[in-house]
Amino acid sequence: MKNLQTYTIIGAGPSGLAAANELSKNKNKVTVYEKADLVGGLARTIEYKNCKYDIGPHRFYTLNKEVNEFYKNTLGPDSITVKRLTRIFYDKKYFYYPLSPFNTLINLGIIKAFKILTSYFFSKIKSIFNYSKIKNFEDWVISNFGSELYKTFFKSYTEKVWGIECKNISKDWAAQRIKNISFFNVFFNSIIKKIRKKKVKSLVDSFQYPKYGAGFFYKKLSNKIIENGGKIELNSKLTQINHLDYKIKNIVIKNSTGIVDIETDFFIFSNPFTEIIRLLNPKPPQNILEACNNLKYRHHIGVKLEIHGPIFQDNWIYVHDPRVKMARISNYKNFSPYMSNSININPITVEYFCFENDKIWNLTDQEIISFAIKELRLAGIIDFNNTVKNSFIVRSLNAYPVIAKDYQKYVLEIRNYLRKFSNLFPIGRSGMFKYNNQDHAIATGMYMARNLINKDFDIDIWNINSEGVYVEGEIKD
Ligand SMILES: Cc1cc2nc3c(=O)[nH]c(=O)nc-3n(C[C@H](O)[C@H](O)[C@H](O)COP(=O)(O)OP(=O)(O)OC[C@H]3O[C@@H](n4cnc5c(N)ncnc54)[C@H](O)[C@@H]3O)c2cc1C
Structure with a gap:
């Protein structure tokens, strides 16, 4: 009716x-x-001077x-297929994400890799007897990935995003974000695909973008x-x-x-x-x-920088490095060439997550811009070949419901x-x-x-x- x-x-x-x-x-x-x-x-998407910027990296993907x-x-014809490149910046090194076994092994070294493997098997054995004791996000990740991998690749980024300790985050969030990801497909996805000789249609390889x-x-x-x-x-x-x-x-x-x-x-x-x-x-x-x-909602600050000169080729980089407060950086030129007027100009977003009483939220826009540029230089993500020509800030209140x-x-x-x-x-x-x-x-x-x-x-x-x-x-x- x-x-x-x-x-x-x-x-x-x-x-x-x-x-x-x-x-x-x-x-x-x-x-x-x-x-x-x-x-x-x-x-x-916001257009400013020579570039277009999203609030943060946005790829579209659905199971529906x-x-x-x-x-x-x-x-219609305004959709393009983007070949995905995303990495994690940790301990001054870049790790492919999803993790690739060889790149991870080379970056971490054999001793750390061994620790990750043993802590994974230890957690698996423990979780067989202990499953009902999973009370929060930290328990969930340790039980599925082991404590070494949790400390290396989950803890610092997650806490930057949510501003609370992983043990105070609901285990639902892990279920929402990483339920279908296992220790083995995180590391061995590329190998599994080759063995299966099947083109897996997944965001791991590419995604659609306007x-x-x-x-x-x-x-x-x-x-x-x-x-x-x-x-x-x-x-x-x-x-x-x-x-x-x-x-x-x-x-x-x-x-x-x-x-x-x-x-x-x-x-x-x-x-x-x-x-x-x-x-x-x-x-x-x-x-x-x-x-x-x-x-509570977590707020989001996107620092929009028009960076001239050669810079990273990733769509975005997760910044796990605890020395800096930024959580992620993206380059929209690597999503679509139409996002920038010139091949030499990169529209970048540096992202900070915060609550209203956090220090960064209360800085002026210009102070936040200077802080972000300083952090990019400190981490070595931009260098003397790069200049920042135009910049602005987008503050998004209530961007992330805190689970x-x-x-x-x-x-x-x-x-x-x-x-x-x-x-x-x-x-x-x-x-x-x-x-x-x-x-x-x-x-x-x-x-x-x-x-x-x-x-x-x-x-x-x-x-x-x-x-x-x-x-x-x-x-x-
Ligand atoms: C940094 C970041 C990265 C993301 N990356 C991805 C990604 O890669 N892929 C993906 O699929 N999703 C991503 N998302 C999530 C995606 O942006 C949201 O799921 C989506 O925008 C939610 O749509 P919505 O309509 O529910 O809410 P919103 O997008 O929040 O829209 C709500 C609208 O209501 C308006 N509004 C609020 N209050 C009032 C009021 N009082 N009066 C009038 N208007 C009001 C707001 O201005 C806003 O325009 C990301 C989100 C963020 C913040």
Whole structure:
């Protein structure tokens, strides 16, 4: 049964636009309100001087066939295949990622390699008897990879990203990120593939990327939505949600002309889960506000540098080196040549992850830029052949929902409360407090819209990505 009604969507990121596309193509009246001046959310692409920059490295990969087709069809000829090169920078050396046995052995030396192997076998034997004692991320990794490999390749990077010790990170995060990766396929993937003589379709080798940056997909999608009669209002921030008897009466949007009240049949929110709660008027019960205070997001700083002169060929490098605070660096010219005006110019993002009270968040933009350049030189990633010509900073609040121990308890409490509303629907990554990638975010928006349009359709979007299939897996046909 088709049900033509009016819809409001908050956020023009992947999930919000996927929902708007589904609604508008079915001729429903939909308006998206986005606080930024660009579409794409965390997956947007910013053009500045000679280059284009994503917020951080964004490759698209999915195990969902429908989302894959949707992505390919929307991009059409504007998709390119990128040959992947990613490495880990640790102990002043570069390790191929996924790890290759010979490169790892040469870099680590025979004694360290032996320690890694023995600690792996020791952990495996221990875990046979000990499985139920896995309580956190650290336990999970040690049990699957051994303590030496954990200390070498997991601990410092993970703690830089999350800002908390690995023993305070939920084991769910390991399940979401590395469930399908085993000790043997980390090291021996290349050899296994040769033996199997089978072309494994996986991100290990290559991935799809829009010619003009990750955000170009969302620009094209926005054009489709507008062609279908949908509206996208930029620079429009949600500031209040007025409700009565578990029904939203209207929401308040602040835009360049002032304040407007919006009334529609349904409201779909992709802004942070905790923000939805805090904007409710009247306020929700105290226990819901307290649950909200227990959920934290990690913020992201992207230092955008236009670096002239020869530099690394990787798409991105994970910086495990504990001497520097940066966690990852990427070069978008190695994703697509269209990201830079010249072969000699590299659009780089240096990434820092932090909370609001961390020192780095409170530095000025110029101080952060100088700090990032100093760290790049200290690590030897850039040298005297390189000059930095233009630079800027992008600060992304609430970029990573922190999957700390016990987070699920609080998410469930809030979810159950929001479920009582007849016309309020959270979607996406921050909106559902889930470590979702673009494909998951798109799927939540697409399926939520379908549920609303057609009452016979009933996909529980909270199950998307609950399997936690790691992005390095193979596409299932
Ligand atoms: C550094 C980094 C690297 C990543 N790498 C990858 C990758 O390689 N592959 C991958 O698939 N995914 C990657 N992701 C994840 C991907 O960016 C997200 O999964 C995706 O953007 C989530 O989409 P969303 O629509 O749920 O949320 P968002 O992208 O966060 O979009 C939400 C939108 O809502 C808007 N908004 C928020 N509050 C309000 C308000 N009050 N009023 C109006 N608008 C509001 C925001 O401005 C934003 O545009 C990465 C993310 C980051 C931060």
